[in-house]
Amino acid sequence: MxxxxxxxxxxxxxxxxxxxxxxxxxxxxxxxxxxxxxxxxxxxxxxxxxxxxxxxxxxxxxxxxxxxxxxxxxxxxxxxxxxxxxxxxxxxxxxxxxxxxxxxxxxxxxxxxxxxTVPVASIMQLTNMLVVSNAFPPKTVQEFIDYCKANPGKISFASSGNGTSVHMSAELFKVMTKCAMVHVPYRGSAIAFPDIISNKVQLIFDN
Structure with a gap:
């Protein structure tokens, strides 16, 4: 980094x-x-x-x-x-x-x-990581997929806004795993984390 x-x-x-x-x-x-x-x-x-x-x-x-x-x-x-x-x-x-x-x-x-717009400089490269609340029962990706399928539409994921890589990563995950989750957009990932920590929203694919 x-x-x-x-x-x-x-x-x-x-x-x-x-x-x-x-x-x-x-x-x-x-x-x-x-x-x-x-x-x-x-x-x-x-x-x-x-x-x-x-x-x-x-x-x-x-x-x-x-x-x-x-x-x-x-x-x-x-x-x-x-x-x-x-x-x-x-x-x-x-x-x-x-x-x-x-x-x-x-x-x-x-x-x-x-x-x-005109590009000035390339600054950084990043990846997106799946982050969940400590209170969320699944502790592995497979457990998470199984839990989603057993609870369709009951799990919410946060994003930093519509159309962000954070949002699109979750949408891709939904398509690949056939998990039904509800999107909750925020004005940035930082302000989503209090809700993730308190398990109001269960996860985020953050940068």
Whole structure:
């Protein structure tokens, strides 16, 4: 994880430096704070990585990189805010699989993601892990599948929003195992965990 973050930080810093060379000679980039939009709630995996990187960039660029959480709609609210901001390099968007998924999941979006955005740097790779409450009876995946089939529609899974990889991982699991579960979307995985810990919602496929 640390190695991936270091590579991502290096790539982002280099590309921000390259971007600055395209500005007029009188302009020094950045000469004011940079805003980095996050589509999910504070405390989740995307937010944590962004804040680590924002501190690193702030120290090296000499300007504050401010992380802003614009939650909702599976990250599309943050995407719309970034796309509608002035194209001056002072608003960045943390892009995740949900942005690609949304292009096919949502029939109408107020933007064309591929047309309206430009990639800056690859930051990290991740996997999704099945996490359950300690109070949940099954302790292995097979026990979990058997329990789901014995209790169809009585088990709920949390996600960080519709169309996120967290949501899609659970939907794929449902198809592969023929388990009937109820989807409970949140504005980020971090705010779902109190309900998972208390067993109000039984599981999540989190990053």
């Amino acid at each position: 640390v190695r991936i973050l270091r590579h991502g930080l290096f790539g982002l810093a280099v590309l921000l430096g390259l971007f600055s060379t395209t500005l007029p000679a009188s302009a020094a980039y950045p000469d004011r704070p940079v805003h980095w939009l996050i589509g999910f709630s504070a405390g989740g995996p995307v937010d944590i990585v962004a804040r680590i990187m924002a501190q690193w960039l702030s120290e090296r660029l000499g300007q504050q990189v401010i992380v802003e959480n614009r939650t909702g709609s599976g990250g599309n609210i943050a995407a719309a805010a970034a796309i509608n901001s002035p194209p001056d390099g002072y608003t960045l968007l943390f892009v995740a699989p949900n942005n690609a998924i949304s292009t096919s999941l949502y029939k109408k979006l107020p933007f064309d993601f591929l047309r309206d």
